[in-house]
Amino acid sequence: MILTRRALIAGSAAATGLVYAPALLGQGKPRVVVIGGGAGGATVARYLAKDAAGALDVTLVEAEPAYATCFFSNLYLGGLRDFDSLVHGYDRLAAGNVTVINDLATAVDREARRVTLAGGQVLDYDRLVLSPGIDFVADSVPGWSLAAADAMPHAYKGGAQTELLKRMIQAMPQGGVFAMVAPPNPYRCPPAPYERVCMIAHLLNQTNPTAKIIILDPKEKFSKQALFEEGWGKYYNDMIQWINPEFGGADVAVRPDSMEVVIEGEVQKVDCCNVIPAQVAGGIAAKAGLTDASGWAPVHPDSMKSRVDGNIWILGDSSAQGDMPKSAFSANSQAKVAAMAIRGELIGSRVFPAKYSNSCWSLIAPEDGVKLGASYEPSGDRIASVDSFISDTGEDAALRKLTYEESFGWYAGITADIFG
């Protein structure tokens, strides 16, 4: 069942403002509310509903009517995928016994175990799962704020921002300058900014081969660096320049009005600018009082349960768990452990030891893919990596092509696993 905000408002003609409907729908079944229908949230809702076979009342609250994946959005920028192929609806979840509510969760009353939605609806829960992704740290890039995202998009949450960034790249003048302000650690999907640069360079190679790309980076090093740098040299000649802290990458301000970036006080005019700010847990996690001084929400490594509240789970990017990178693969993996733990608590089903994994494919160029991955287990108070691998530099074209094709298989597989 999908309830849109409009339908709800129309339905509650009595309009007292508050609607207590789902508590009645629950009919005594344990109620799980999930906030955020992305990689972590949709997976946990689907697995809970599927595996509990009707014994749980599962409600998913998602602010957007459909989900546009960040993963593979770089391929859209590079022209290797169309935008529609990134968009996934909630119909199959709804058909699979998940009540999907299209609204924004605005408050969590942990005492009363109650979630309030922007539309006025109130949801009572026995267990709550938060997988709200990320929010940006205000003023982490001087001169930039969310209000400037129309001029200098972040394109780091899926959807309209990604489309905007692509239009801006396509509108660059011949020989123009594209600048990326890369984020400090920790942030969502460590290799994504650098894969993005590959895909943008691929696009520009065809339409605007004299254009330049500069990456302003506050980090000394980055994920898959050797593989990316090998690829930049191989395919994109002199187009890409990585500016690390030694050359001013950590001292960057932007001026969205005049399309300028200021590097160590020196003004550089740019034609397109992608600002990826520093990140923290999705806002609702902080509002609910579940985050710590780092801005992320600490969890127990064996279950993904919040360290602050025993009735709440936090998944995906928002969680502070240890070694796992913030990725869709990680969020999906964590969601399965959480679903098992929640079912165990609420309906006494079997609980097995937690295992987590992550693999992450990045595209250097069409038909040239690389990957890295690791497996993880709870260890003390954190999730720790137990084994890992990464592609080698200098691999032959056939292997790289296979890895590239494999990444498409992964996308089809994980989106089916998340959304049904």
Add this chain to the structure above:
Amino acid sequence: MARRTLLAALFVTAAAGLAPAAAKEIGDPQRGAELFAEECSACHRIGPGAEHAVGPRLNGVFGRRAGSLAGFDYSRAMLRMGNEGLAWTLPTLDAYVANPRALVSGTHMSYAGLADAAARSDLLSFIRAYSDRPQDIPEAEPTARKTQPVLTEAVMALRGDSEFGEYLSAECTTCHQRDGSDLGIPSIAGWPAEDFVVAMHAYRQKLRPHPVMQMMASRLNEEEIAALAAYFAMLE
């Protein structure tokens, strides 16, 4: 990088300490020739002037990358394994001859496998004689015999708990779709349990090359592999 260089250096030192290598005998090539005639020659040619037949010619197979001979129409599965890095060494050939589909699911080779380990050694010692300068093949592989058999009977006899397997399968279905689609990533739904078990152990022992799968398999114990096999075998 640093660590790899270090390891490489260690290996060189270790190898330098060994007596220069005439390939160690791995079996009885005479008996191997008979076995080749019985088991292989309907499809494969070997020796001077051998050509491809139903199967590829087997001259020089030791040390060669799987699926790499020009002019032979390999299965997609074999090409994929070759691209992933499967090379024919004593352990990989041994595993392949023991159970071809377990090492390369989807191979066109319609051969049930040779269960007797001693017979496989004999056969491979015969085939190796037609590989280039077998004395140059380093001691570690393929001439050193794996001390452990690929799989014990006890492992094969394990009955998997499919409910446990269903839970564990959530790790697999991030990539391998439950409905059996196989775009870019092979399907594992409905895979016969025995092949599944052998394949997973082949990853665990790093006979199969894929790094993601080696990692996933390396932390599954025998019981977990059996559980997964039981679960996936049940899927349509």
